[in-house]
Amino acid sequence: MPALNLKSDFADADDLGTQMAAIGRRARTAARQMALASAQTKDVGLRAIADRIRASRAEILRENARDVAAARTAGQTSALIDRLTLDEARLAGIADAVEKIGALADPVGRQLAAFERPNGLLIERIAVPLGVIGVIFESRPNVTADAGALCLKAGNAAILRAGSDSHRSAMAIAKAMSEGLAEAGLPADAIQIVPTRDRAAVGAMLSGLDGCIDVIVPRGGRGLVERVQAEAKVPVFAHLDGICHVYVAAAADLAMARDVLINSKLRRTGICGAAETLLVDRACAGTHLAPLVTALLEAGCAVRGDGAVQAADPRVTQATEQDWRTEHLDAIISARVVDGLDEAITHIEANGSHHTDAIITEDAAEAARFLAEVDSAIVTHNASTQFADGGEFGFGAEIGIATGRMHARGPVGVEQLTTFKYRVHGNGQTRP
Amino acid sequence: MPALNLKSDFADADDLGTQMAAIGRRARTAARQMALASAQTKDVGLRAIADRIRASRAEILRENARDVAAARTAGQTSALIDRLTLDEARLAGIADAVEKIGALADPVGRQLAAFERPNGLLIERIAVPLGVIGVIFESRPNVTADAGALCLKAGNAAILRAGSDSHRSAMAIAKAMSEGLAEAGLPADAIQIVPTRDRAAVGAMLSGLDGCIDVIVPRGGRGLVERVQAEAKVPVFAHLDGICHVYVAAAADLAMARDVLINSKLRRTGICGAAETLLVDRACAGTHLAPLVTALLEAGCAVRGDGAVQAADPRVTQATEQDWRTEHLDAIISARVVDGLDEAITHIEANGSHHTDAIITEDAAEAARFLAEVDSAIVTHNASTQFADGGEFGFGAEIGIATGRMHARGPVGVEQLTTFKYRVHGNGQTRP
Structure with a gap:
């Protein structure tokens, strides 16, 4: 298999904006397909993703080795290099975690409430996917699979932005995930990774990509979370401190x-x-x-x-x-x-x-x-x-812990990656 | 009773910023007291508010007459003047609506989920108030009481910003509400109205008042909602269109x-x-x-x-x-x-x-x-x-209808004006 074409830098800012907008639109389209996928199809998809990660281990480890070598050359700390480094065992753990997320109960379609009105209308509140989730992370390449799989399980699409250090590893993992999705008949674009190290891409994501990102999840140190909370024009699931x-x-x-x-x-x-x-x-x-x-x-x-x-x-x-x-x-x-x-x-x-x-x-x-x-x-x-x-908490996995007050609070599992809609069943009722 | 001192314009921008920050801090303190108030105390408070609105009708109608006169002088449309105008019957309706909201089931303290873990931990998800809700509205003075009462019922504090046309009416209604709260032993600051017509106050609210506003609810025309959605740094419950x-x-x-x-x-x-x-x-x-x-x-x-x-x-x-x-x-x-x-x-x-x-x-x-x-x-x-x-929908009342995907969707009643926390009950458990 040829080495990945990273296209790691766009020619200029306009090009970045255009490309990011296209990523957003593709994610929105994929999110709609994911939202309508059955629980079974999503489970098959997550198993296929786990299998593709296992099958792609040579490629993923090769790209990871390039990331690690670059980090060493750049004089990164041993702690960072440890977080960055994958090996056969860690990669097997990543694939197993995806499979475990696939085996969780489907959070979509749950009846959250139901009430009958005096006029005979039956109103249900039903869990539906949130939409498109933007995940911005740093040096741990496993976040690609962990966070991505949680988003997919809840019927969402994810746009992932890896840190500079883990960029090649994350691209390789995301490629395997897209292949797994396609094998299961799900949209490959339900997982997309921003193919550039340009920090302006983070700014584009924080602006919400013209309504194409519904929520941002930062996964990393205080500096990242602080920037995301200060600049995001869309809701954020995060915690700044754990005092x-x-x-x-x-x-x-x-x-x-x-x-x-x-x-x-x-x-x-x-x-x-x-x-x-x-x-x-x-x-x-x-x-x-x-x-x-x-x-x-x-x-x-x-x-x-x-x-x-x-x-x-x-x-x-x-x-x-x-x-x-x-x-x-x-x-x-x-x-x-x-x-x-x-x-x-x-x-x-x-x-x-x-x-x-x-x-x-x-x-x-x-x-x-x-x-x-x-x-x-x-x-x-x-x-x-x-x-x-x-x-x-028994949520199977979490995409992070939120200390904000809106929508999600505490560990953010697959349930909190859904929202709801109202289904109203009538037999011709009109409002007086 | 003397005419209200409206202090309707601050001396300068610095003064506005200082005053708005103080309003935010008072709201945050009041929100904490409201969150800890019992269902019964809140009900007593809402009945006291209804009574104070009734008792203050001469003052409220006098201030409303000044608003209406100013709107006529300014050549406002008859539709706007109709929305703005209060009379004995409309004011009685406003007081009755507050009492009806008081009689709703308390949305705070509901057990939303409960699960026991294999290690014996019992984890509960419990509804708690959202915090401080900013309401920005236009010409209908009744929003002061309707939206304010919904926020209070859910254990929140509200910061209200009336449109220029309804400013005096809204101030008079809010004053009656604060008096009712105080009578019931609740914080008068749980209802505050921005005491200026300066449009910069809206900008301050949209910035979140340094973390002192948790969510903004715009109540008015498309122009208002568009501005709020474009500029708000905090979450917004709203809909732009109903197509x-x-x-x-x-x-x-x-x-x-x-x-x-x-x-x-x-x-x-x-x-x-x-x-x-x-x-x-x-x-x-x-x-x-x-x-x-x-x-x-x-x-x-x-x-x-x-x-x-x-x-x-x-x-x-x-x-x-x-x-x-x-x-x-x-x-x-x-x-x-x-x-x-x-x-x-x-x-x-x-x-x-x-x-x-x-x-x-x-x-x-x-x-x-x-x-x-x-x-x-x-x-x-x-x-x-x-x-x-x-x-x-049987929610008793709504603060608006939301088409966003986060937290609240559809009619926003008292339940959606709450969030949740996790209570974990153990007997000495430590994490392996």
Whole structure:
């Protein structure tokens, strides 16, 4: 098979605009075909995509090797190169994940509500696909398949824009996906990848391609999400920060608090659901604070605390005002003592990011108040913040976690990649 | 009671920006209090608002008379002056409508989903308020109360921006509403009206007031909606056009087709759910077309048709290409013959506005295909397009009809003015 023709740069800006507009129109047409495809056809399509990814592994790995070589030459960090690198095992995992998404329940066509009116009209609210989803990502080439498959499962078309580093890998994966779709009789254009590294293509996507993109999903670091949220003219499913809190209340079981805290902070420190701040009720600080701080320190976590927390252990350094609003994404935690539930909630509302926050308590009434009053996408009682994940929620997979308030909130699975329409069944009714 | 101090113009642009930012911050604070208010407190609040509107009728009617006088002086149309004018009866209707919204079921706190995970976590998806809703309207002062009450019922705060013509009336109604809220122990700032006619205030709202507005609802003519959709940096619930179709299929009952068509087109011609285009299947044109066209003409509706429709009656004028994409909002209909369901759907997708479209047929399979394949917010079978209304859907009231795809679609009632959060109940679970 010949090497891919990347056409990685358009001749000029006009050419870029024209090409991006054409991508948008093709996506809109493909979205309509996808929306009308049966659940079975979509499942066959996703299996065909998984098979084509497996069959194309030589080509995908060859293109990936070129990306990796370019990244090395460019002096990229080893962390980035690790995220970028594919091998046989990782590629097999990508294909398996696509197949797993194909096996999920079809979110399209669900009856979300039904009501009969006094005039005999039967009105149904039915789930239908969102339309065209734009995904902008950075160095992980697997996003092509993961995010693309979720969009397809929900009957959407996807326009993907890979980061410069993963461009060739993503193009090769997307090509295999389009081939799989075509094999199943579905539109190859339901997956398109922007064939240029030109950053202006991102701007074009954020403008919505003249109504041809319904929602944008950024997948990457803070800089990307910030740009997308600032510039997008279309809705965005994203979270900027995951400043997650664990509040240990007076009625907390100490052993449970320790386990949940350590898991929330340290299971993985680099994910958005990792805890960044510990709040301890002054009423139990005497018994609970020192053991919790010691457990964190002994597990290798730096603790930055207020005066009370510093008093609990000399290894605690002083927290700055900025620490309360910092997503450390590392083995560092900010910790303070608060005067009960109200101050805990006030702290979270003032400093948090409306992502995921946990209370540890044996007091059901206090837990209920926390769950009601903390205005975050996910609130947990006696459970780790690291459960903030579509897989853990049973959604099968997620395209990301949203902290916005519109349409999708929390883990965005296939259900949130649908919208709805009303079907009205009559027998000649007219409105008086 | 003294006349209202309107402060209707700020000293300069900086002052406007500062004042609008303060309005946004007050709304955000009030939204949080509203979100935590019980269903009962909100109901008491809405009854208190209705009572305050009734008690303030002298003041409201006096301010309205000033608006009307100014509109006359400015040479406004009689249609606008009619929309603007309040009297005792209209004001009583406004108060009654608020009370009726108060009596609706509380949309907040509904359990939208619940699932137990294999690790014992119980995850609930619970309806919570959207937050702060910006409403931008034109000459109908009643929107202040109607839209405001819907926002409050769903636990939100509202920032309202009245048109220049209705500014004094809207200020007086909003003042009564704030007083009613305060009486019930709810935040007066949950209803705020922008105290200036300066059009730059609209721009400030469309920017989202630094994250203090979650969604914008424009209520008014095409010009307003177009500006809002083009400039808003936050999500918008709106529809630009209601180019609604009635498709009469070969298997249609002629009498039913006539009744539904006449109702869809002529019950009220100026509403967004009024039909604008008639499509007739060629297979029944011989029997159905002339009677339908005659019925329209005799009911006083001008018909603009293609050749086949013109042949049915000499009074039919020739439709232009533009007619298929025109929302007449008048006693005018565009009409053409199509080659069956596929061409009908193609025509609707190419020319419609994804608002409300109807099929008339006795063929259940054909109806099912139409309802599935026409990508509109509302699709009806053997029922008038004029049922596109929150009241007719049983929502009690609506803040508008949305043709966008995100979050809300079709009539936007109190349920669509909520979002959701996840509550996770554990007993010490940590993530492996």
